[in-house]
Amino acid sequence: MFSRLPIFFAALLIFLTLPTFATEPAPDFTLPTFPDNIEINLKDFKGRVVYLDFWATWCPPCRKSFPWMDEIHERYKDEGLSVIAVTLDKKREQIEQFIKKTEPAFIIAHDPTGKVAKTYELRAMPTTYLIDRNGHLVMTHTGFRSIDKEGLEAAIQEQLEK
Amino acid sequence: MIKTLLFSTFISLVLSACSLEPVQPWDRDLLAQQKMQLVADPLEIYLDEHTYFSKEASSGGQGVGGGGCGCN
Numbered sequence A: 001m002f003s004r005l006p007i008f009f010a011a012l013l014i015f016l017t018l019p020t021f022a023t024e025p026a027p028d029f030t031l032p033t034f035p036d037n038i039e040i041n042l043k044d045f046k047g048r049v050v051y052l053d054f055w056a057t058w059c060p061p062c063r064k065s066f067p068w069m070d071e072i073h074e075r076y077k078d079e080g081l082s083v084i085a086v087t088l089d090k091k092r093e094q095i096e097q098f099i100k101k102t103e104p105a106f107i108i109a110h111d112p113t114g115k116v117a118k119t120y121e122l123r124a125m126p127t128t129y130l131i132d133r134n135g136h137l138v139m140t141h142t143g144f145r146s147i148d149k150e151g152l153e154a155a156i157q158e159q160l161e162k
Numbered sequence B: 001m002i003k004t005l006l007f008s009t010f011i012s013l014v015l016s017a018c019s020l021e022p023v024q025p026w027d028r029d030l031l032a033q034q035k036m037q038l039v040a041d042p043l044e045i046y047l048d049e050h051t052y053f054s055k056e057a058s059s060g061g062q063g064v065g066g067g068g069c070g071c072n
Helices: A002-021 A062-078 A091-103 A115-117 A150-160 B002-016 B042-059
Strands: A030-032 A039-043 A049-055 A079-088 A107-110 A127-131 A136-142
Touching: A030 A107, A049 A062, A049 A150, A062 A079, A062 A091, A062 A150, A091 A107, A127 A150, A136 A150
Parallel strands: A049 A079, A079 A107
Antiparallel strands: A030 A039, A049 A127, A127 A136
16 A cells, blocks of 8 residues: 555645646736837737836835846847836836936836736736746746846746747 | 614625725835834844844744835
8 A cells, every 4th residue: 555655646746736837828918118108018029038027116126136137138138038027106207217227228018007917916026927939927936036046047048948 | 583684784794894905016115115114223123033033943933024015
């Protein structure tokens, strides 16, 4: 009877880790860019790897991630990476002030009511979603610490190589 | 009988309205401000947490992080 235990645990382990491997289509969205107010849709980025980041000016780890997002945008944009940073700030002046200071080269989109954040079931800020070239959600990451950079970059590289 | 039924319906309706909606992460801009912390002085928080962590480390210490903004 006990000889079957390892098989049972192996099966259990595979079953429990299944959701991690399963990819699902990323929820579609249309949002205006900031400050130009040009409508962008997730479908426009089909064929590219999308690094979708939800942030706000009042969230310290979000601010900390900006120089790094600029770095990866510069490094991988020609290989097919699009960085879209969705701000959930309600006041435009706060975003303007922050953007003037940081001058990001990637796309900033504005979701003041949090409607897109809700469809992505955001639990904390910042939350990052990695979407593959076929529009499938392949990774979710919450928070931003210096030690996260390596893992995030490896995940981006893996998707770009596919 | 009808009075009791009406009363219990009224009470259950009133009580069901008591549930609180959790604050969404993107609505925590005011809660994330320094003045909204229970203790506004960062040094005092640091010292208190250090003592707490040292004393309660065996049961997880400061296992749950965050000061309201939901960032980490």
